[in-house]
Amino acid sequence: MTAISVQHQQQRRAKVVSQMRLLVIAAIAIITSDHAAVAQGQFDKLLSRLPVSTNAVMVIDVESVHRSALAVKEGWKDRHETAYVNQPLILPPESRRLVLAAQMNPNHNFSQTWEGAVVELTEDISMRSIARAEGGYVDQIAGRPAAWTPSDAYFVEFDSKTIGIMHPAHRQAVARWAEYADRNRTVSLSPYLKRAAASVDARTQIVLAMDLDNVVQPHRLQERLRESEFTRDDAEIVARFLGDVQRQRITGALDRVLRNQKQPCEHVLISGSGSFLAEAIVLEHRQLKTARTFRLSECLTSAVAQSACAAAIAHLGHERLGSF
Numbered sequence: 001m002t003a004i005s006v007q008h009q010q011q012r013r014a015k016v017v018s019q020m021r022l023l024v025i026a027a028i029a030i031i032t033s034d035h036a037a038v039a040q041g042q043f044d045k046l047l048s049r050l051p052v053s054t055n056a057v058m059v060i061d062v063e064s065v066h067r068s069a070l071a072v073k074e075g076w077k078d079r080h081e082t083a084y085v086n087q088p089l090i091l092p093p094e095s096r097r098l099v100l101a102a103q104m105n106p107n108h109n110f111s112q113t114w115e116g117a118v119v120e121l122t123e124d125i126s127m128r129s130i131a132r133a134e135g136g137y138v139d140q141i142a143g144r145p146a147a148w149t150p151s152d153a154y155f156v157e158f159d160s161k162t163i164g165i166m167h168p169a170h171r172q173a174v175a176r177w178a179e180y181a182d183r184n185r186t187v188s189l190s191p192y193l194k195r196a197a198a199s200v201d202a203r204t205q206i207v208l209a210m211d212l213d214n215v216v217q218p219h220r221l222q223e224r225l226r227e228s229e230f231t232r233d234d235a236e237i238v239a240r241f242l243g244d245v246q247r248q249r250i251t252g253a254l255d256r257v258l259r260n261q262k263q264p265c266e267h268v269l270i271s272g273s274g275s276f277l278a279e280a281i282v283l284e285h286r287q288l289k290t291a292r293t294f295r296l297s298e299c300l301t302s303a304v305a306q307s308a309c310a311a312a313i314a315h316l317g318h319e320r321l322g323s324f
Contacts, residue, residue, distance in 0.1 A: 043197055046099045046118040049164060049181035052188045053113070056210040058100040059197045064205040094123040099197075106215045114173065116166040118181075124160050141171065142178040158182070243277070250281050258287050271296035271308040 043059055050057070065071055102115035127147040131138050136149040145157040153167040154174045158181060166174045187194055189211075196209035258265060268291045270278050275297065282288050297305035 041198070043097060043099060043200065044187055046097060046120055046162070047187040047189060047194075047197055048184050049118045049158065049162075050099065050101045050187075050189065051103070051114075051177055051180065053103045054101045054189055054193070056102045056104050057189070057193055057197060057208075059200050059207045060098040060100075061200055061205045062095040062098055064202060068205065094121045094125065096120045096122050104210065106212065107217060107220070114166060114168065114170075116164065116177075118158075118162065118164050121161045121163065125163065127155060127157055130155050142175045142182070144178050144182075146174075146178075246274070246277060247281060250278055251285070254281065254285065265291050267291060268293045269296060270294065271305045273306045275305070 042061075047057075047059075097120040098117060099119075100115075100117045103113040104110050105113065127138050127145040130136070131147040131149070134147070134149040134151065136147055139146040139148050139154075141154065141156055147155040148169055149155070151167075152169045153165055154169045154171070156164040156166070156174065156178050158164055158178075164178070164181065166177060187197075189197070190213065192211045192213065193209055196207050200207050265288060268282050268288060270282065270293060272278070275295065279293065279295070282291070282293055295305075296308055
């Protein structure tokens with residue numbers, strides 16, 4: 001998505017798409033918000049409308065962006081509304097939540113097969129007003145009100161408070177997408193993108209993620225390695241950096257759990273892939289010096305140990321929410 005935001009702002013791009021990108025880039029500067037955590041699964045309705053081929057997403061809680069300390073201080077919401085009046089198809093101030101998405105090809109300089117967005121609104125925006133503002137025309141696609149724009153993008157009305165945007169304006173592809181979005185009720189993204197989207201909360205109003213699973217072509221990798229000046233020492237530096245980042249994330253999560261405990265932790269159960277890293281963190285943690293550590297992989301099979309985290313989350317969800 002960074003490639004979408006920075007490298008592909010060509011003149012033929014839609015004003016809507018390009019100006020959305022600029023707004024998103026500016027909004028990424030937000031770090032924290034003082035408001036309550038966002039409900040889990042709040043974006044599922046939007047995410048379920050994305051094509052199965054999606055491999056890059058940017059998820060934005062626009063309302064939380066406007067409520068953040070920095071946005072309130074700088075008056076972003078008022079400036080947002082003024083910008084919308086002057087240029088009607090910048091991200092409308094009526095936006096509540098937004099998901100930008102694309103299918104990108106990393107093997108061809110991150111070129112895009114398509115890019116689009118699904119936007120949840122606080123007020124209705126008609127396709128006629130969009131067409132008029134952009135100099136396009138009103139259309140009907142798959143039984144849905146739609147608007148074609150000269151910037152090579154289609155807008156589709158999914159319901160009175162949800163619109164979709166697709167570039168390029170490939171009418172048949174847009175029609176099939178609209179039909180799919182109408183009937184689909186589950187999020188069909190990869191597990192990685194689902195986890196990334198679910199991490200949006202009051203402190204993280206914007207999440208950017210790209211799924212690179214199965215991207216590397218072996219012959220190209222061999223060619224690049226032969227040509228590369230990248231050394232073993234470089235690889236070790238990168239590995240240490242990535243390890244440090246992962247350690248910080250795990251340590252931060254562990255600290256949050258321990259802060260909520262009324263009594264000292266006496267037992268620690270370690271499971272999941274990468275458990276060796278978690279074990280090292282537990283051994284070094286000052287609050288867990290005397291805790292007894294159990295490794296689930298030693299009690300059960302490695303496969304069971306790796307899936308235990310997901311089973312635990314499902315169990316907690318069942319306890320809190322009851323029967324699904």
